[in-house]
Each structure stands twice: as C-alpha cells, then as structure tokens.
C-alpha cells in the first residue's frame with residue numbers, strides 16, 4: 152500500500168522521492184509506505200489550495216454542503232473497510248475503529264447542515280435608515296496538523312467545518328497513520344469536491360508540518376497533538392500573527408464519591424483508562440477516590456483489569472490493543488519506573504508484554520498505581536498509555552482541588568448519586584468537558600471539544616464552535632439614508 156500526497160486532485164510521491172515505512176503496531180509488520188515530503192510539496196499544495204479556494208468560496212454554502220452529505224454517505228458505505236484499515240495502521244481495537252469512523256460520519260452530516268445555517272447576526276443600528284449585520288467569511292487556506300491516535304475523526308472535526316465555510320485545506324496527517332488520510336482524500340474526490348480544495352501532504356512534523364506553519368499563504372493553523380509541539384507552533388504563529396487553534400494533552404480524572412455506584416464507576420474507569428490503550432487525549436489517567444470506598448474500588452478494579460483481553464485489535468474478542476510504536480512503549484515504561492521511584496504502589500501491570508503472542512507488536516500491560524499523591528509526576532504529566540493512578544481524598548472539595556491542580560484541563564468525570572455533588576462538580580471542575588456518571592471519554596461531535604489551561608489556547612474543535620476557527624467575522628453596515636451619518640455623534644441626542 153502507498154500513501155502519496157494528494158495535491159490539486161492528483162496523487163504525487165514526495166518531490167524528494169523519499170518515503171517512510173508504515174508499521175502495523177499489532178505485529179510490527181510493514182504494511183506500506185508514505186511520502187516523506189518537504190517544504191516544496193507543502194508549497195505546491197498551498198498554491199493549489201489558494202487557487203481553488205477563490206472559486207470554492209463563491210459556491211453557495213448549501214451546495215458546498217452537498218459534497219459533505221456525499222462524503223458522509225461514502226464514509227458510511229465504507230465504514231467496515233475503513234475501520235479495518237484504521238486498526239491496521241493505528242492498532243486500536245476494531246470496535247473502537249468503527250466508532251471512530253462513525254464520528255467522521257456524524258461530523259459530515261452535522262457540518263453539512265451548517266451549509267444552510269452559518270448564522271450571523273442582524274442587529275439594529277443606532278442610526279436611522281441604517282442596517283447592521285455580521286456574517287462569517289472564510290479565511291482562505293487552512294493548515295491542519297493531526298495526530299495518529301484518531302487518524303480520521305480529528306481530521307473531520309477540522310476539515311469539514313473549514314470546507315463548508317468556504318476554505319481550502321492542506322492537511323499534514325501523522326506519518327504513522329497515512330492511510331486514513333489517503334482514504335478521506337479519495338472520498339472527497341469521489342464526492343465531487345473540486346480539485347485543490349482538499350490536499351494532503353504526508354511527512355514528519357518538523358519538516359512538512361513546520362513548512363505548513365510557516366507558509367505565508369496559510370493564515371490559520373489547527374493542530375491537535377502534544378503540548379510541546381503545540382507550544383512551538385503557537386510561538387511561530389504568534390510571530391507570524393496567524394490564528395492558531397491548539398488541542399493538546401490531558402491528565403483527566405474520574406472522581407468516585409463514597410455514594411457512587413461502584414459497578415458503574417469501575418466500568419467507566421476501565422473503559423476510559425484502557426480503551427485505545429490509554430492513547431486518547433481524553434483518557435482517564437487519574438482516579439480520585441473518596442477514602443471510604445478506596446479499598447473496595449481497588450479490589451473491583453483489579454478484578455476487572457484481569458478480565459481484559461490484550462492483542463491484535465482485528466480480533467473481535469480483544470479489548471486492549473497495542474500502543475503505537477516502540478518509542479511510545481519506552482516512554483510509558485519510563486513513567487512506570489518513575490512512579491515506583493516516587494513511592495507509588497504498583498497494583499497491577501507495570502511491564503511490557505513479551506510473550507510469543509506479543510513479541511513483535513508493541514504491547515503494555517494495563518497498569519494501576521495506588522497511593523499516588525498529587526505532586527508525583529505520574530499524577531501530573533501525560534503518559535499516553537494504559538497507566539492509571541489512584542489518589543485518595545476525604546471530601547468533594549478536596550477531589551475537585553486535586554482534579555484542578557494539574558496543568559491540563561480537558562476532561563473530568565464524577566460518579567455520585569448526590570445531586571448537590573453533581574451540580575458543584577459541574578460548576579467547579581476546571582475542564583472543557585465534564586461527565587457525570589460516565590468515564591472521561593466519548594465526546595459527541597455536535598458539542599465543542601477542547602479544554603482549559605495547558606490543553607488548549609481557548610479554541611474548540613467540533614460543534615458550531617469549530618466555525619470560529621475557520622471563519623472571520625465581518626461586520627457590515629448599510630446606510631440607506633443618503634447622507635453622511637456619523638456613529639456616536641449624529642445620534643440625535
């Protein structure tokens with residue numbers, strides 16, 4: 152399999168001729184190769200996008216939306232095939248891969264609806280015979296940079312609103328997962344999107360991503376990935392006065408109060424901590440439990456972890472797949488060693504899986520630490536693997552304070568049956584997403600997705616909020632009085 156660039160409606164190898172191997176994390180096999188592009192390829196894509204965007208912006212938005220409806224239908228038709236390919240390049244279990252493709256389908260139909268909305272405001276003017284309104288206008292060429300953990304869903308959160316709003320896109324997907332990008336580009340072409348409106352350039356972050364960020368004809372960058380890279384992008388965009396939307400890490404917690412339904416809490420924790428092998432920015436990596444139920448919760452979590460089947464995600468019975476690559480395995484393992492050094496107690500896991508069945512893939516045992524304190528690094532830093540830390544507290548106030556004490560603010564969850572606890576948590580948890588009696592993952596596409604503090608920079612993906620990233624507001628005043636009327640002065644006072 153090959154994943155070449157998609158520029159101006161054509162498949163092209165990188166201009167340098169370079170390519171990178173794509174590895175299936177479940178078994179270490181090379182499944183194909185992707186173009187390893189340079190600034191020249193980015194430039195070609197931006198040129199094509201810039202030319203195409205001018206025409207695309209003139210297509211009525213409801214017509215633009217018709218392309219998205221067709222994209223949604225094609226994604227739906229190919230859901231199973233896409234899900235299998237997704238599992239092969241990324242490793243997540245097939246059921247989750249289907250869910251991820253579904254997220255793209257949902258986004259297509261939802262954003263297509265925006266073709267007939269894209270609402271602005273009309274508002275009275277302070278002057279006679281004058282009309283005032285605000286409308287959304289496209290920004291031009293949008294640069295999108297996405298991670299490997301959601302190779303298609305995150306791209307849909309960003310490209311669909313950009314395209315329905317009349318922009319053209321240059322997308323630099325993660326090099327680990329180029330095939331979902333290839334499939335999405337092919338679907339756009341089949342759905343009748345004019346050439347040049349959606350372009351894909353594969354490559355590594357510093358070279359291809361860097362060139363996209365720096366390109367003078369790309370006024371907006373939308374990035375999902377690590378905090379470190381996000382900061383570098385923000386610095387560059389700040390210097391270039393570009394609009395930049397950043398969606399970065401999380402250190403998401405599930406709070407379990409002493410009145411919680413523990414069976415439900417365990418289900419929520421296991422799903423959100425070990426689903427996608429913990430490689431979601433929304434993954435639960437902390438459990439903040441009321442001390443009265445701590446022993447019982449630990450006992451039940453241990454029991455539940457032992458039932459998790461680990462292996463190749465294409466096997467329907469497997470619940471936890473591999474992590475993305477060797478480097479990720481080593482990072483996870485370093486954090487686990489650090490947790491032990493810091494004095495946390497390892498309840499279960501804490502090692503990579505090396506038996507025959509796992510030998511060639513990248514597998515880490517689901518890991519639980521307990522007696523973790525809020526100042527330990529394993530309780531503060533994003534590990535991005537199947538590792539969860541249990542911290543105990545004596546009250547709701549303390550639980551909320553511990554939740555809020557980290558540098559991130561993406562998602563949080565509380566299990567309780569007390570309505571007062573619920574409303575306090577809804578008010579005081581400092582995260583962009585709050586769940587009540589559910590784990591920390593599972594955001595739906597029609598709500599804003601993003602977080603506070605180190606998780607982002609105030610923008611949101613998905614939902615109508617995403618349109619704010621990909622449009623400028625234009626305020627328009629129409630004076631039909633036939634004379635000069637000066638605002639704030641000729642108001643007749």
Ligand code: UN1
Nearest residue numbers: 301431432433592593594
């Ligand atoms: C991510 O991990 O970057 O809420 C996205 C969720 C998914 C999206 C996660 N719908 O867990």
